[in-house]
Amino acid sequence: MKIATAQIMRKIDSYCIDILGIPGIILMENAALKVMKNIPENNKKFVIVCSSGNNGGDGFVVARHLLNRGNYVEVFSLGSDENMSADALVNLNIIRNMGAKIIEVNNDEELEILRESIIQCEVTIDAIFGTGLSREVKGIYSLAITIMNENSKYILSIDVPSGFECNSGKVMGNCIRSNKTVTFELYKKGFISYDAQAFTGEIVIEKIGIPKAVVDKFHEDEYVMDIDFIKGLIKKRNKYSHKGDYGRTLILAGSPGFTGSAYISTQAAVRSGAGLVTLGCDSSIQNILSGKLVEAMTVPTNDEIGLDSLIAKSDSIAIGPGLGNNKCTLNLLKKVLLNSKCPVVIDSDGLNVLEGNLEILKNKKCQIVLTPHMGEMARISGFSIDEINKNKIDIAKDFAKKHNVVLLLKGFNTIITDGKTVQINPTGSSAMASGGMGDCLTGIIASFISQGYDMMTAACIGAYVHGYSGDKLSKKMFCVNANHIIEALPSIIKEIQDLE
Template sequence: VAARYLARAGVKVELFLLARDERYSGDAAVNLKILRHMGFPLRHILEEGDLEGFRTAIARTGLVIDALLGTGTRGEPRGLYAPVIEEINQAQAPVFAVDIPSGVDANSGAVHGVSIKAQRTVTFALPKRGLYLFPGAACVGELKIVDIGIPRQLTADSSITENLITAQMVRDNLPARPLNSHKGSFGRALIIAGSPGMSGAAALAARAALQGGAGLVYAATAASLRPVLEAKLVEAIALGLPETEGGGLISSRAVPQILDFLQNCSALAVGPGLPPGKETLALLQELLPSCPVPVVVDAGALAALAAQTLLLRQACFTPVVTPHPGEMAALCQSTSKAVQQNRIALAAEKAEEWKAVVVLKGAYTVIALPTGEIYINPIATPALATAGTGDLLTGLIAAQLSQGLEPSLAAICSTYIHGLAGLLAAEKGERGITAAQIADYIPRAFSKVESS
């Protein structure tokens, strides 16, 4: 089809087929017959000797369109497909892939042997999960999803449980900002965070909560660290909590004070900069079952929970957990490699087991709900691969929770805004961007979504 339309537009096209005409069926056979009827020159690659002509052709072409293998292909490219893919990858011309780069598993993103490395991929009707899972995702290039006329009642089938987060989805669910509002209208978020050397994590989370729209943000840390944290904060309020005898670590004795303070709050974030030790676990053991507001759990709090993950099921509200692959590995008694190879299934399994919203961070963050639904963030940038960006996400989620969004929507909206802020910051260059710089782009990310 592409060859026919390009030729009709006056483009010189050379079409290579890796199977005899009689091997094609369905729409492919119909369109091949049309090309034959038009007298379109077709060339076959059926044996190794045919590769030389193909090699000569791609050396002089300005564009290669890859439609070798489709979404139903599994395993390593066989026969002459592998050397043809290698020749295309060595060519100087840009490569556009149709539906999915040949050699990438559409379900898992696995690459067995070789695959096309495209500069752009145009996929049809609905995104394929393999386009967002590595290593296949690295072969996609710029991705565009196009409508090809598939009836909406099919693409909107309720049996489809995996979803791509869109700007419209986020825009339609962001908390309202009425004209006659005041700071109390947008909730109060409490962030329990920080330890010696890690007060920056608390400050970043608090900053993101404010930039995420929370009306008031309180950052609570060990009493001796309060002056340090207060020096880093301008708009957020620093609170001091009872600490361990050695000093610097929040004690589980702080729980009554925290619970009392939460009576005037609408969301809790716990974990940024906390140590992953017994004291943090003791804090969570008392806090989670009694917490009167929705909670997001991150970083040191997650590491502490690795010894007792089912504590998450005792939370009064569905908790949001935000592990990166290393933290997820610890929570699952696994390895980071195993987590990355099984991101969607593992996140879904643990969301059900923990009765939590699982935000598995990384390029193309996966969000799994305890109901079985999956949401994938289509935004990825190396600019987010720097210390402190996870603290920003925690603060953003706390902000949306504080404004009344249910945990699943708070995670979905925050993850998208977080990714978009990173993408906007990366316009200055992906190298050397810091979490604080990305935080500056959070308001712009909201604005971009709301005007889309």
């Protein structure tokens, strides 16, 4: 799914109307028909709250179609006809001529009528503000939104919930809390914000007749991944392949007291299909991990010559889980970045030691994937967590471009970017909120790189499969831990690959 800002949608609409000659009223009609598709026929009583913009116009068209369907409809109009867009006014006049019940809302008495009507109806349709909202919602508009939120049995919003800033997901003073949002053509950028779902409810994207070439002309390579996209990325295995064809993965992880991180990341690499996996760890914990890892080899990182040889032979390297935030980890990371010719995935303490040491990324001889969570991203980027949350895509994209890395910013709606293209991962849930999940993801990404996938593709597959596994398991489990994911990985990957 392609992502758009309000500015992109404005350019697309303008191009369709001004250059292609598609009348705006046709787009409005198409939008309303797609809203109708999302209204169950068993609902009979509706309140539609509109204003003077094109979002209100969509609402007037929906009112006409509901009336034609034989439903009871009351339309409440906020604002005056004098300020109404031309297309919206045409559709308002049509429903006036049809004898629709239309109440203009300008005072407390009319707000009370709105409240009583909403209490009596089954569905409230929000058609007040669309994607162009850029200032705080105040006065009668804010009061109407509060009444809708407090008294509606079910709210459907057209394009975006009124009061929702399209680009950031910020609440502009007051905002509709929808059960469903029917948006048009593209997924809005604000929908990926941390608490957006509390306002959007279920999001449905509908096409309204805008040519694909126009969307492609203005779209900025930002997407939300779906299962069909991931299925298309996962390669079929040749029946004549052997372990050498699926690469050598080196995991540098673990320290006394943190053997679990090393085990999880290594086992995740094994279970997601790497040909040969080797764990490099301190000699003091090697025996512990050798006893736990059946399919992976272990080597001591204290053996400089042996480690150098492994670094040279590997097809991917993951470094960081459970190593400790210390000088030894920093020195090990420097060694890897200066000597590795294969892609390197940096996570956990590998990221922590980059704080104040980002210059070592400039001297690298290899490609790099960074997989920070919000706290780690704040430490290495200099932005606060709050600043990152408010502007995740742009901060992630700028960081990846500046340091020439693939950045996977973990969290709700994980962001994956190489500085040019952005992919958002929608999978995963709070059922996965437990220690070791990041270590598991690191191993999966390193494994797919070893199997011959480029870094961006490996990061996308890894993030999606990891979260999808958690989603699937959480249907029958209260909480899902990293070992559950590891056990499920081969079956889940095969399931996605074989989808019809």
